[in-house]
Amino acid sequence: MxxxxxxxxxxxxxxxxxxxxxxxxxxxxxxxxxxxxxxxxxxxxxxxxxxxxxxxxxxxxxxxxxxxxxxxxxGVALDSALTQSQRDTDLLVTRMLDDLYWVMSYSRWKDERYWTAFRDALLREHPVLTEDALRNAKEFNEQRYYFQGIGRYEPDAAMARGLADLGVLARLVPPDGFIHGKSPTSIDAGIYGFIANIFFYDIDTPLKTFVVAHDNLVRHCRAIHATLGMALPGSNP
CATH class of the missing domain: 3.40.30.10 (Glutaredoxin)
Incomplete structure (x- = not known):
């Protein structure tokens, strides 16, 4: 398996x-x-x-x-009915999500406004971790950010990049259904991977504030979450 x-x-x-x-x-x-x-x-x-x-x-x-x-x-058929134009859209969105990734990661490991709360959440949920290990991870990630480029931004400027990416998603995600119709395709899984890690993130970053303010993003995230059979955070299993 x-x-x-x-x-x-x-x-x-x-x-x-x-x-x-x-x-x-x-x-x-x-x-x-x-x-x-x-x-x-x-x-x-x-x-x-x-x-x-x-x-x-x-x-x-x-x-x-x-x-x-x-x-x-x-033989997965999730995307079998997509047109070439839809596949092109998926590739463009996938590449944009790559940009959003760096902002999301920066917000957790480098932005001092949110780092402490993120560190404490990891320590609380995963006692095997230590503060020293997370401090080392923080330093490693800060090096990655510098060489990638996002680490050379001030925090608000970094956030602005992520908010621009989310703005595109907010205009792309429909008020009902999924990106290409009534059934989810692989791009919906990709969008969920990012939005769920913002929406369910229990720390109020500007990224989360944006997602919460857009009902279509929240609905899409919750719809995929439910389709996967996942309980809502904080609910009884």
């Missing part, structure tokens, strides 16, 4: 990393059986990045490569 390795839960979502949650949601929507293993250390992963999968002895990293593999091997 396929095994998904990804970061642990936080604030009631199946993975506190948008890419891991994207793959989790895709596999669930596609009906592909899998085991889900939560890990903190990505050293053994392809490219030393999470998420990754192991499937019949093959290790595959990168969320898009994982999804492409699952579509080929398991």
């Amino acid at each position: 396929l095994t998904l390795y990804s970061y642990p839960t936080l604030f009631g979502v199946a993975d506190n990393n948008a890419y891991g949650l994207k793959v989790f949601a895709f596999l669930k929507l596609a009906g592909v059986p899998f085991r889900h293993e939560h890990i903190f250390d990505a050293a053994a992963a392809p490219r030393a990045q999470l998420p990754y999968i192991e499937d019949d002895g093959e290790a595959i990293g990168d969320s898009d490569a994982i999804i492409a593999h699952a579509m080929r091997k398991y």
Whole structure:
């Protein structure tokens, strides 16, 4: 059976990393059986990045490569009816979500306005972690941000990039149904991976304030969450 390795839960979502949650949601929507293993250390992963999968002895990293593999091997038909124009839209949205990722990560590990609350949430939900380990992770991520470029922004300027990305999603996500119709496709899993990690995030960043203020984003997030059979954070299972 396929095994998904990804970061642990936080604030009631199946993975506190948008890419891991994207793959989790895709596999669930596609009906592909899998085991889900939560890990903190990505050293053994392809490219030393999470998420990754192991499937019949093959290790595959990168969320898009994982999804492409699952579509080929398991005959997933989620996107089979999409037009070329819709597929082009999906690629553009996927690349924009890559930009949003850096802002979301920056808001957790670098922005001092929210770092302490994020650190405390991790320590509370995952006692195996230590303050020293998280401090080291913070320093590592700050180096990543600097070389990627987002780390050279002031916090409000970084947030502005993310809010611009969310603005596009707010205009794209319909008031009902999903991106390409009445049924979810892989791009809905991708959007959910990011929006759920903002909406259910129990810290009031500007990103969360934006999402909460847009009913279509909240409805889409909740609809995918329910389709996956996930309980709402704070509710009884």
